[in-house]
Amino acid sequence: MKITFVYPDFFQYADGSFFPEARLHLGIAMMSRQLKDAGHDVDLIHVVRPWDREEFVSEVKVRAPDMLAFSATTMMYQKARMYSEWVREAMPDLTTVCGGTHAQLDAEDIVPGTPSIDFVVRGEGDFALVELAEALESGSDPLGIDNVWGIAAGGKVVRNPVRPLIEDLDTLPFADRDLFDDELLCEDQRERGTVMACRGCPYNCTYCSNHIQRLQYPNRKAYVRFRSVDHVISELRWLRERSPGLKFIRFDDDILTWDEDWFTEFCAKYKAEIGLPFVCNAFVNLLDEETIAMFADAGCEVMAMGIESGNPWLRGRILHRHMTNDDIVRVYQACKAHGIKTVSTNMVAMPHETVDMVLDTIKVNARAEPDTMQVSVFYPFPNTHMYDICVEEGYLTDGHRDSIFCDSILELPDSDRPEMVRARENVHVLTQIYKRFNRLPDPLREQATKAMDGLFLSDRIPRKLRLRILDTILEREKAKGPLEFVKY
Numbered sequence: 069m070k071i072t073f074v075y076p077d078f079f080q081y082a083d084g085s086f087f088p089e090a091r092l093h094l095g096i097a098m099m100s101r102q103l104k105d106a107g108h109d110v111d112l113i114h115v116v117r118p119w120d121r122e123e124f125v126s127e128v129k130v131r132a133p134d135m136l137a138f139s140a141t142t143m144m145y146q147k148a149r150m151y152s153e154w155v156r157e158a159m160p161d162l163t164t165v166c167g168g169t170h171a172q173l174d175a176e177d178i179v180p181g182t183p184s185i186d187f188v189v190r191g192e193g194d195f196a197l198v199e200l201a202e203a204l205e206s207g208s209d210p211l212g213i214d215n216v217w218g219i220a221a222g223g224k225v226v227r228n229p230v231r232p233l234i235e236d237l238d239t240l241p242f243a244d245r246d247l248f249d250d251e252l253l254c255e256d257q258r259e260r261g262t263v264m265a266c267r268g269c270p271y272n273c274t275y276c277s278n279h280i281q282r283l284q285y286p287n288r289k290a291y292v293r294f295r296s297v298d299h300v301i302s303e304l305r306w307l308r309e310r311s312p313g314l315k316f317i318r319f320d321d322d323i324l325t326w327d328e329d330w331f332t333e334f335c336a337k338y339k340a341e342i343g344l345p346f347v348c349n350a351f352v353n354l355l356d357e358e359t360i361a362m363f364a365d366a367g368c369e370v371m372a373m374g375i376e377s378g379n380p381w382l383r384g385r386i387l388h389r390h391m392t393n394d395d396i397v398r399v400y401q402a403c404k405a406h407g408i409k410t411v412s413t414n415m416v417a418m419p420h421e422t423v424d425m426v427l428d429t430i431k432v433n434a435r436a437e438p439d440t441m442q443v444s445v446f447y448p449f450p451n452t453h454m455y456d457i458c459v460e461e462g463y464l465t466d467g468h469r470d471s472i473f474c475d476s477i478l479e480l481p482d483s484d485r486p487e488m489v490r491a492r493e494n495v496h497v498l499t500q501i502y503k504r505f506n507r508l509p510d511p512l513r514e515q516a517t518k519a520m521d522g523l524f525l526s527d528r529i530p531r532k533l534r535l536r537i538l539d540t541i542l543e544r545e546k547a548k549g550p551l552e553f554v555k556y
């Protein structure tokens with residue numbers, strides 16, 4: 069059977085402009101390998117710019133698939149839905165299926181919520197999609213397959229249970245990277261080899277999808293799974309031979325240092341057998357001086373770590389990220405001492421966030437001194453705890469954004485306050501300012517910090533005057549030019 073994946077992979081902004089994300093999707097590439105190994109014909113429509121109806125439909129007609137398989141995050145699902153509607157009108161007999169993170173968080177939105185999608189696959193798609201293709205090809209019942217939901221004759225929605233997680237990831241084949249057209253990928257992808265060493269995450273950050281995804285599975289205790297070190301190394305060796313232009317490896321996992329024994333073995337083998345610089349994500353609580361030294365010795369050049377909020381109450385009680393500001397600063401500084409560049413990821417526009425909490429985020433970054441800061445706007449993913457808070461507090465609107473780098477879809481009480489607008493929009497610039505204060509001797513450091521805080525928070529200085537001074541300072545800082553951006 070011929071299966072054509074559709075992967076919407078660009079952000080479109082309110083003014084119509086767009087930004088191609090254009091990266092490899094390991095989930096699709098892994099399923100493609102399984103389908104090909106099972107004898108199916110597979111290709112991909114990697115949508116990295118806006119397409120109109122005619123263009124999309126004629127591309128599908130040229131590919132002539134038996135099944136159109138959409139992969140979508142929540143933010144990309146609106147596009148997947150629109151494409152499926154176009155295709156349903158033009159080619160009513162073509163089978164459509166959708167999987168991906170949105171399917172795991174809100175399957176009902178897809179089946180029965182989207183009549184132009186025939187099946188939704190919850191959980192891991194690796195085996196379910198092959199089984200679905202085989203059932204459709206052989207004429208057996210596609211609604212007898214675990215993970216698959218669909219509508220039976222007569223209109224009944226069939227919601228099959230999710231099969232157990234694949235516990236031994238070494239049983240999965242390497243991703244089919246050839247499915248992706250290098251010409252469509254963004255430039256930095258060509259020099260970067262992206263891999264994942266594990267699946268799942270043990271933490272319960274309330275804004276993230278993991279705490280909900282985990283609940284789908286009967287064997288949820290096995291949610292965090294690592295490939296064997298040898299399996300990862302052999303894929304990397306293969307990847308290096310396949311792509312001689314590779315300059316660095318990127319690990320997309322969040323928790324590479326979860327298992328100390330695994331990590332120790334990995335560092336030794338990576339250094340001896342691969343030796344390319346690598347970039348990765350890490351979790352502050354899973355790092356100490358010794359682990360950081362091991363990372364550095366193995367070739368780690370850049371590490372991205374979530375701070376998300378610098379306010380201990382918001383971070384701990386609302387986001388469920390249990391770490392202290394001192395832990396964060398210690399880990400960032402230790403990375404610097406070992407020659408590892410750092411990227412901090414931060415969020416603004418969260419429920420309950422006040423101006424002084426945004427300042428806390430700025431100040432912890434000013435102390436941690438990451439080489440690059442990523443600041444995204446909180447987006448409530450369906451059915452997560454943060455989503456529930458947004459519903460309970462009445463913050464949710466029916467707005468949609470393609471990206472976490474747009475404005476907020478929430479109606480938050482403080483959003484329009486000029487102090488809040490300035491704080492949220494100038495996190496980078498303000499961090500540079502507070503960073504310089506930190507280098508002043510006491511008591512100057514404290515005085516400068518207090519004065520700057522006062523421009524946002526004081527009710528003793530008239531607001532007009534405060535904001536005028538603040539704007540002058542911000543303009544001056546911005547005139548110094550853009551900050552360096554670390555590739556990762």
Ligand code: B12
Binds near residue numbers: 076173277320
């Ligand atoms: C690497 C990564 C990226 C990369 C690559 C994108 C990608 N889609 O793979 C980049 C940097 C480009 C990226 C961008 C974004 N990402 Co991202 N990303 C990840 C990350 C860390 C790993 C993805 C991965 O490779 N997983 C491993 C593979 C094997 O799993 P998988 O992709 O989920 O696929 C499996 C199943 O979902 C299913 N499946 C997937 N597709 C399909 C299709 C069919 C037909 C079927 C049957 C099954 C199926 O089967 C697959 C195999 O088991 C995840 C977190 C995570 N741990 O998954 C976040 C994650 C997917 N990203 C997220 C977000 C929000 C984004 C952005 C919207 C952020 C932004 N910039 O605004 C964009 C969206 C880009 C896009 N076009 O979708 C969220 C999505 C939340 C949500 N509600 O949808 C996640 C879950 C992070 C989080 N925990 O919050 N991301």
Ligand code: SF4
Binds near residue numbers: 276
């Ligand atoms: S540590 Fe990262 S991946 Fe894990 S639950 Fe928290 S935000 Fe999600």
